[in-house]
Amino acid sequence: MxxxxxxxxxxxxxxxxxxxxxxxxxxxxxxxxxxxxxxxxxxxxxxxxxxxxxxxxxxxxxxxxxxxxxxxxxxxxxxxxxxxxxxxxxxxxxxxxxxxxxxxxxxxxxxxxxxxxxxxxxxxxxxxxxxxxxxxxxxxxxxxxxxxxxxxxxxxxxxxxxxxxxxxxxxxxASKRRWNRSEAVEAGILLLLLFVLSEAVFCGWLTIPARNYPFPFVIFGPIAIWTAFRFAQRETATGIFILSAFAIWGTMHGFGPFVGETKNQSLLSLQSWTTVLTITAMALSAGMAERGRAEEALRESEARINLAANAAKLGLWFWNIQNDELWVTEQWRRLFGFAESEPVSFDRVLQVVHPEDRARTKQLVQQMFESSGGDYENEYRITRPDGSTRWMAGHGSVELDERGKPAFARGVSRDITLRKHAEEELLESEARFRAMADTAPVMIWLSGPNKLCIFFNKGWLDFTG
Missing domain, CATH: 1.10.1760 (Arp2/3 complex 21 kDa subunit ARPC3)
Structure with missing residues (x-):
């Protein structure tokens, strides 16, 4: 204590x-x-x-x-x-x-x-x-x-x-930035350029008429913007501070565009310019930092979505209908057999849809365009690059723009091939059972858990009329 x-x-x-x-x-x-x-x-x-x-x-x-x-x-x-x-x-x-x-x-x-x-x-x-x-x-x-x-x-x-x-x-x-060699070289070049231009403007290298206010903005504006866009707020504030130190020294010694009748007037003019430049540069830097955080959050969100979708073996997609741009997850590409860098569009997806299901799928999309949005479901087959056929189930929804036109669609696709095969095997099994029951020389009937009859063979139906 x-x-x-x-x-x-x-x-x-x-x-x-x-x-x-x-x-x-x-x-x-x-x-x-x-x-x-x-x-x-x-x-x-x-x-x-x-x-x-x-x-x-x-x-x-x-x-x-x-x-x-x-x-x-x-x-x-x-x-x-x-x-x-x-x-x-x-x-x-x-x-x-x-x-x-x-x-x-x-x-x-x-x-x-x-x-x-x-x-x-x-x-x-x-x-x-x-x-x-x-x-x-x-x-x-x-x-x-x-x-x-x-x-x-x-x-x-x-x-x-x-x-x-x-x-x-x-x-x-504490800064979260991890500097690499190229960034360090760029920062060094920027700092050297700042020193050279500050010396030129505020230390007498260049003869600049007094009261030429636009000149510093033309010279140092791009430097401030460069710093704000390429580096963080800390580097931006440091650069502005260094520039201000040069400007104060030069103005006090009679150099630069802010020299006036008295030292006080000169420094007041300089500080007014510094204030505007500082607020502008720091706001730009903060905006770029905010954008960087949003992009990082988006990448993390996409990674989590991909992880969850991959674990559930679901392929997620987002379709910008007006531009015909499709964003899909890695799992979707694996389901449909698309390469990682292969472009995806609606027409390209239609090409992998089974010929017998293609017209129905296209008609469903057309009905989706003509309706007032909402959800839709579709089960269809696709042909993968290896020639195999897979069953897919698609679930999606459509969003309209301010004019009531379809603007975006998003949804999920999943492989239901095993389910379809199981349903086909069940139907085949039921067909074989019915054929055997109908040819049996006895009356056969089945009831469910609720004691209601769910099946009668041909013998039973012929006997009871």
């Missing part, structure tokens, strides 16, 4: 230190006001820490924020107010994400990404409201600049949430 408490204190202490260092770095970029920076990583650190560690980590945020501000601008009272606002902002943001966006699984779906962005936008209103107001009341901020300082503070916190919190959350979750 003591070791657990000690480890908790160590985590709190490390989080406080990280918050303090990140806060000092952020305030190095402040120009409009010493306490308001358009680049504020501590906001994302705080939100990510509360989502990963839980609300018990709030003292680290409070202490770290207090130390950052008390050593920068204002007095103890304003520093306490700012620290309270920063802490309350992180707690509120974490509560919103946990309550409405799925907590640490927020980046699993595109809807979660947008909810996370909305939670960041809403919760970051709290800190500038506390901070700018307390500084203005204490005389450390000019009321005439209240709106500009407030906007700078809010946008810095919002961007910090969107850039840093995803990194903390995604890297705290």
């Amino acid at each position: 003591q070791s657990r408490a000690f480890s908790g204190l160590v985590v709190i202490g490390l989080l406080t230190l990280v918050y303090f260092i990140a806060g000092k770095f952020g305030l190095m970029l402040a120009s409009l006001h010493a306490s308001a920076s358009p680049v504020w990583p501590p906001a994302g650190i705080a939100l990510g820490a509360l989502l990963v560690l839980g609300y018990r980590a709030w003292p680290a945020i409070f202490v770290g924020a207090f130390l950052v501000n008390v050593t920068t601008e204002g007095n103890v009272a304003t520093s306490l107010a700012v620290a309270s606002g920063n802490t309350l902002e992180a707690v509120c943001g974490a509560w919103l994400v946990n309550r409405f966006a799925g907590g640490t699984t927020v980046f699993d779906r595109p809807q979660g990404v947008f909810k996370f962005a909305l939670a960041a936008v809403v919760s970051t209103i709290i800190s500038p409201a506390f901070g700018v107001t307390s500084l203005a009341l204490a005389g450390f901020a000019d009321w005439t600049n209240y709106g500009a300082i407030w906007l700078t503070w809010w946008l810095g916190d919002t961007t910090g949430d969107l850039l840093v919190a995803p990194l903390i959350i995604l890297w705290s979750i």
Whole structure:
């Protein structure tokens, strides 16, 4: 118990230190006001820490924020107010994400990404409201600049949430991805390309006119899309963070398309672009991850269906009637003698139906098309590639589209050859018994369990008339 408490204190202490260092770095970029920076990583650190560690980590945020501000601008009272606002902002943001966006699984779906962005936008209103107001009341901020300082503070916190919190959350979750050599090479090429383009755009390699906003989207948009489509959310968030670091450094040194009249205006423009790019890339990545999970679930479902169908010796099929595309299970192919890669269509299936049953089967399908859907059954023979004849029983149903036309059909096929042979042998046995009974010189009758007669031979019928 003591070791657990000690480890908790160590985590709190490390989080406080990280918050303090990140806060000092952020305030190095402040120009409009010493306490308001358009680049504020501590906001994302705080939100990510509360989502990963839980609300018990709030003292680290409070202490770290207090130390950052008390050593920068204002007095103890304003520093306490700012620290309270920063802490309350992180707690509120974490509560919103946990309550409405799925907590640490927020980046699993595109809807979660947008909810996370909305939670960041809403919760970051709290800190500038506390901070700018307390500084203005204490005389450390000019009321005439209240709106500009407030906007700078809010946008810095919002961007910090969107850039840093995803990194903390995604890297705290064990990855299920198993990298192979080709993926590692592709990731290396992508990272190298990101470095080269970042150097070219934000480090002075290319001369780009200021305010040329579409240029970064044209250059880095494909990179973000490539990362989102080919890799997971973790890699996407990391790539955006690296790009943002290059962009901030370049903009502060007067390079790139976001350079404006003042450093604060330049960074505000850059952070607005980063926000849009981050939300777009993370939503695309989440969408691809969701699609991957759906495909994996579909493969698992098909595997389970195949396993159950194989165990029951049932062949399952699904027919897209409009496109004449048939999806069949492995067991169905074995029943009908189709090769694994052989294409299957209705006309191709008709070719293996026994000639004596082909017209009846085709007529049944035609009646199915003309009816209003429903279920159907059919027993027919097929001729397998080895020349053998097998009896099949088909059970299926038809689904209609919005115009009332047959759109899909699904069903199951099973081999009933043994049953048919048993029925034929039973009929032959009954015929032999009847022939023997009719020629016997005695009267024969049979009754069932209910004492009712079920058979009379010819002698009995002739005698009784």
